[in-house]
Amino acid sequence: MLTLSNISYQVGSKSILHDISLTVNAGDYITIVGPSGSGKSTLLKLCSDLISPTEGCILFNGQFVTDIAPEIYRQAVGYCFQRPYLFAKTVRRNIYFPYDIRNLQPNEMRIKELFDLLEMPLSYMDRRNDELSGGEMQRICLIRSLLFPPKLLLLDEVTSALDPRNTEIVESVIERLHTSGITILSITHNEAQSLRCANRRITMVNGSIDKEEIL
């Protein structure tokens, strides 16, 4: 599905990633672990096409990412950030955004389905962003990324700031998404989490892949 071929990423003279090659197959659940500053988040940003490699190339389903319109690619690859962030003022504006950019009417059935899945009351649609806890915000962020199911879902430590209950909910949803056929590439600092559902684990050190394990 996604092939990273000899990827390097440099900002000015600072090398952040060097010579990374990785193949993500359809149906994979890959976890990425490694110390802070090892380049995990940068790798995910490259996969989401929010930045481009300074060397090497990325292929998506056999096609160079640079040959795919950025919006088309990013709609196929979901990305959930480490720090939950809701824009505008209300939850509703966040939930409707993916529909607005596609010029579609919001699918209330799909919205309800995801709220139920993430154990969020639908009444939260009219809540102001600042009334939500960190865990609730992260669940809304996840709903926002899943309204149009992506082929590949990139998760950047989505449970790192959550309490055990919220972590449990989010983890179970990710498992269900994987079972439903979505490919997952997830960064985690949690050792148990990195082994629980993944079929492969990648360890990154100093901007390179140090170890790749089949689980």
Add this chain to the structure above:
Amino acid sequence: MQTFHAISFESLLLASALVLISIFVSYRQELKLEKEIFISALRATIQLFVVGYILEYIFGSESVVFTLGLLGVMAYNASYNAAKRGKGVPNGLWISCFAITVGAFITLSILIASGILEFTAYQMIPVGGMVISGAMVALGLCYRQMLSNFDLRRQEIEIKLALGATPKQASKAIIRDVVKTGLQPTIDSAKTLGIVSLPGMMTGLILAGMPPVEAVKYQVMVTFMSLSTISISCFIGCYLAYKEFYNKRNQLIK
């Protein structure tokens, strides 16, 4: 319109006593500003008289090319200043040039077509100067706000891009905020005209002998033309400038 009230040389000389008051205050309070006050008053007088004679020459010109050329120079200088305030907005100079020129052109054309103004240097240059300088200040404000928003709201933009938004969709909220910032001072000042302040131009006309209601008509025209030029310039400037924050892959440029 009544004949304007001319100030005699003697009256002006007597008015200079007002400067003496400042010098006296400075002397009594030991502020040591006497020399500076004297020089500033002298400089202001000389500079303004020089400008007055130049304007008399310029306003006497009947050449269309000369008038357009001068308006062009004003627009370029205003764009340069606006771009300087928004240092960091790529291609800020050319964007400002285009935005200010279009804004001023549309406003002045409407004023000419409606018969309020005639295309003479005497009318075009002072009015052009007013609308161009207004657009310059507003664009400068827009650029500053845009730079700050693209920096502070980086995560919001990246989230929207990651959801599949185009740069325009991802920047829409920022552009709206920025255009508002540019327009707000003009809207606020328009709201309080006559209540909080009597604008300088209107006061000048009244002092020169124009009946207040006639002076008000001019002020209303100035308010409308400022609003129109600033709106057009900010709108064009912001919708051209936001694109400069993205590369060809629609990624935010660092």
